[in-house]
Amino acid sequence: MRTMPVTRQEWPIRPVPAMSPMDLHWTQDYFMNKEHRLDSQKRHDGHGDDYDEALYNSTVLQLPAHVSEDDLDERVAEDAQGLGLLPFRPTLDIDDITSSVSTITIASDSPNQGPRSIQSQSTPPTSCASSEHRPAIQPSHPSEKPLPGPLTVPHLSDAEKRRRSPFARGFRRMAGFRKRRFTGNSSSTLTSISSDVDTQVSEKPSVNSIPKRTPSDQSSTSSWSHRPSPPPARPSHDDQSTQDREALQRSTECQEILDLRMKQLEEKARFLEYQVFLLSQLHSRRDSAKDRRRVDQDGIIAEHIEKRDHAVEELEARQLEEEMKIQEEHDLEKRAVLFRLRHMEAYCQNPTPPTTPVDATSGRTSVEVPLPERKVTEKDYHNLAQQYRERDAMDTLHKSKINVLRGKQKRAVENLMNRRDLEIEKLERDQQKELAAIDSEYASQEQQLLMALSTRKARLEARWRTQATIQRTRMEKMTGERFAALPDVTVQESDRKDAACKSG
Structure with missing residues (x-):
């Protein structure tokens, strides 16, 4: 009895080369589909005015003016499709x-x-x-x-x-x-x-x-449709390690793969330089805006300080006039006291009036008129002693009044300066808030710029991996041997810091 072969319907999916x-x-x-990429680009590339698509394409990707990054990705996708790496x-x-x-x-x-x-x-x-x-x-x-x-x-x-x-x-x-x-x-x-x-x-x-x-x-x-033989025995760990080393050696010795990797490293260096350039440009604009604002604020503060000093000078001038006026009053009061003191001294020391004087022209004495006799009492002496006490205490009293006036004037000046200083401090706080708002605004712009650069970095790294896989697949098809994947070219945060240090 002859056994007839069993047939089945072919699997409708195109065979894909082996991929890890x-x-x-x-x-x-x-x-990704093109609409998804464009939407992502619109979301991230629209942040801030620092990111320039044409500058990025010309400096980092070194593309002609009529070629965009989407066109470059489409070419890479077509190459992958041609090699059977289906998207x-x-x-x-x-x-x-x-x-x-x-x-x-x-x-x-x-x-x-x-x-x-x-x-x-x-x-x-x-x-x-x-x-x-x-x-x-x-x-x-x-x-x-x-x-x-x-x-x-x-x-x-x-x-x-x-x-x-x-x-x-x-x-x-x-x-x-x-x-x-x-x-x-x-x-x-x-x-x-x-x-x-x-x-x-x-x-x-x-x-x-x-x-x-x-x-x-x-x-x-x-002759070419024989049933595949049973799968061979799995190679040992040593054999697998040897094969991996040989595949890695072939990749490190392949000039095409090395040239592609060198090209990607150069593109990475240009991307880092472009990133540092954009960030430094943003920081320079932020510093310039803060410097301009500080100059304006310093002018406003200087004007307020000048007004404060002028107000203090005017207050001190008014206080000085008031003190001089009080001093004049004290002098008048002192002269009045001294006048009364001399009068009382004369009254107490000469109780009777002097004799009638002789007329020089006629050589005869004037007519003698009898005058009443004056008597100095204890009350008169008491008043004289009181005038002496007032004269002695007057200087101390006047000095005390002047000191009280000067104390009031000093407190008035201090209050005025405190009020003006508080106004200046409030103004300085407002100015610090304005500077903080500038920092916050530019920090937001920097964050948006970093997001746009992060999107570009992810797109670069994905394209680099795809190009490396395409080149490795081409070499495998040309030579019939397996080539190991080299470490991916990636952009790390340490690379950006190193590039910033070199440029700074």
Whole structure:
């Protein structure tokens, strides 16, 4: 009995070259749709007036005036597509692809494909994506049967006819007969029907075994469509390390890869210089704005200080006039006291009036008029002593009054200066708030600029990784050998600080 080959519908996904999980991850992130990139660019590039798209393209990317960074990314994407590195849309999750592939089993082969002719046995499918060249996919647990996942057949009417054909009914009867025979076996095996039926069937493959082909089947297939041999034994740790070292050595000795890396490092240096230039320019504008504001504030404060000093001088002048006026009053009072004192002294010392004087012209004495006799009493002497006491205490009293006046004047000056100083201090606080507002404004602009630069940095790093993978894939296709991935070219915060120190 001749076993007929089992055929399945080809997998509709284009085969993708082998990629590491890390490459697959960042490739998905890098190949975003154009609208998403433009929206992100509008969000981040619109912050502040410091960022100049044309200056960035010319100084960092060194692109012509008519070429943008989007055009550069599109060229890189086209190169990746040409090498089979298919772009993944951001909405498509890798887990969805994995889950969809994991649900496909051998049982997905529908019997609706119909019988195969005798002539078709000599020309089996030769596609690399056919089921004969894919190993059987086992379920997650050996005790569970894989769920059937029939693929969609293009012609539903033909499939319906095949299901109702006598062959399909006979096949279902044979399948039920086999299930009754092998009730203790949890996994199904691939078998064939007798050649008298002139057709083929597909059963669930065995989990613990791989279907075998007869020599007649092997001779009927083409020379390049043989079933792949069982996977070789996993290499040991030493062999894997040796292969990794050889792949890394090939990458470090490849001139094309080194040239690309040197180009990326130069682009990184230009990006750091551009970043330092923008930040230093922003800091210079901030310092200039603060200096101008300080000059204006110093002028305002100087004007307030001048007004304060002028007010103090006017107050002191008024106080001096008041003191001089009081001093004059004291002098008048003192002269009055001295006049009264002299009068009382004369009264007390000469109790009787003097004799009548002789007339010099006539040589005769004047007519003697009798005058009343004056008597100095104790009261007169008491008044004289009181005048002496007033004269002696007058200087001390006047000095005390002057000191009291000067104390009041001093407190008035101090109060005036305190009020003016408080006004100046309030003005200085307001000016400090204005300077802090300038710092806050420029800090916000700096943060927005750093966000825009961070977006550009992430885009640069993604493009660098993509270019490195493209170059490595080209070399692998040219030489047929594996090339290891060199460390990614990234922009770190320490690099920016070093560039700032060098430029400063």
